Amino acid sequence: MILYVKNMVCDRCIMIVDQQLNQLGFSVKDISLGKVEVEPEPGSAQLQDIGAALQVLGFELIDKGRDQLIEQVKNEVINLVHYSDLNEIKQSLMHVIAGRLNKEYTYLSRLFSDGEGITIERYIIQQKIEKVKELLEYGELNLNEISYKMGYSSSAHLSAQFKTITGMSPSKYKSATGQNRKPLDRV
Structure with missing residues (x-):
């Protein structure tokens, strides 16, 4: 079972x-x-x-089958964002997820939005920002390397998205004491 x-x-x-x-x-x-x-x-x-x-x-x-499918989507997003090199994925993450789950993109998108109150794309962005926070805290990569690893077109795009989600720039976040990372199950 x-x-x-x-x-x-x-x-x-x-x-x-x-x-x-x-x-x-x-x-x-x-x-x-x-x-x-x-x-x-x-x-x-x-x-x-x-x-x-x-x-x-x-x-x-x-x-419930609906809740199971939403959880599968979340797990696929986490696997892709946190355990893959996103610059190597040449199609949208949403289409990768739909393919892995053998479901139509529009069906998954509607189901996820109805169940979670946010779009899958927004959830992906939130997960990516949490991964960026982690990488910033480690201090092993600079912002250009992080943006490349996370599949962003530029560090400016990453910085803009980071500021939209967190309210601060990546450099401000990195220098702040007591950074505010979220557990993955709370994103």
Whole structure:
């Protein structure tokens, strides 16, 4: 049986969910962001136990097909933005996501907007800005290198988008004490 889990945003989340399901007596056959295949198939009481155990850890079982698809979109965005080199992707991220999920772009866009109250494009931008914040804090790349890595056409475009989202320029953010990064599941 495949379970869909909300708020799985990193490898550590995968490890924690895997450990929790093993402790509950399930064998994890396959696990990725937001999706876990377990054996044996849990009954309704066991699903409630799984849900309760995961909720304590900040996760949530998703049971509606619509919500599952929205979570899959979020996980694809996170995978692309945080774990890919965006300058190597030669088409729009939205079309990459639609292809990976075998769904029409317009359908996903409408579904996501209705469910989340923002467009997928806006969500992608928010995730990209969080990744830029991370890269700025590390201090290993300059703004030109960051803009290239994140698939921006120029550092000016990145700076403008960064200021729109955060209210400050990248250099102001970098020099500020107590930077304000958000956890990926809260973006």
